[in-house]
Amino acid sequence: MLIFAHRGASGTEPENTLRAIQVALDMDVAGIEIDIHEVDNILYVIHDRWLHRTTSGTGKITQHNTKYLQDLDAGLGEKIPTLDEVLLLVAGKCIINIELKGISNIELLFSYLDSALENSPLILDNILLSSFNHHLLYHINQQRPEFALGALTSCIPLEYAKFATQLNAYSIHASVNFIDQALVDDAHKRGLKVFVYTVDELDDIKEMQALGVDGIFSNFPTRIKDVTPF
């Protein structure tokens, strides 16, 4: 089962910061999950649309200019990283799962990825793009089918993993709160991997192993050993 550090090693470090990502790399995780938002043609690594929970700022991220955002404290003196900073840090070391949250311009995303692919040890096989916005994933697949896609769901759809097949996805990313054997089996029958968020409790980890999922996202990546290659 693969272990993805959820928002970096966010159980012990400020989430979605370079520090949390470095700590996750030091734990030798198989992958790191981050969330991104676009503001003024810059892709920032941050989970919320609002700044107050994770930074020293207030208001919505899209209300602010670059100078304001770059000066904020995202915890323990860390800055809100940009996607290129994160790609540079993880390149050649593990899988990077980029969860697309506040994104409208996929060309901008492609330019970040292409630049990192060209100028760093980042390889295509270590990029996994995911989103709850399946329309966005659809457009990515239409334009750049070489990027592996993770289709997020927080429910058990009537037709199980069919939505992910329609997107030509690599994996489904399902919620620990709503997953069952039928969804796992249906996804596997369709050739899809099953990654589950957010799994921190030992009891849940064991349950996910029993269901035969392929990976989990955890805020505490060291709670389970990584035993399966990507």
Ligand code: G3P
């Ligand atoms: O990508 C898995 C998980 O992060 C999805 O939910 O809200 O934690 O970004 P959220």
Ligand code: MG
């Ligand atoms: Mg996320």
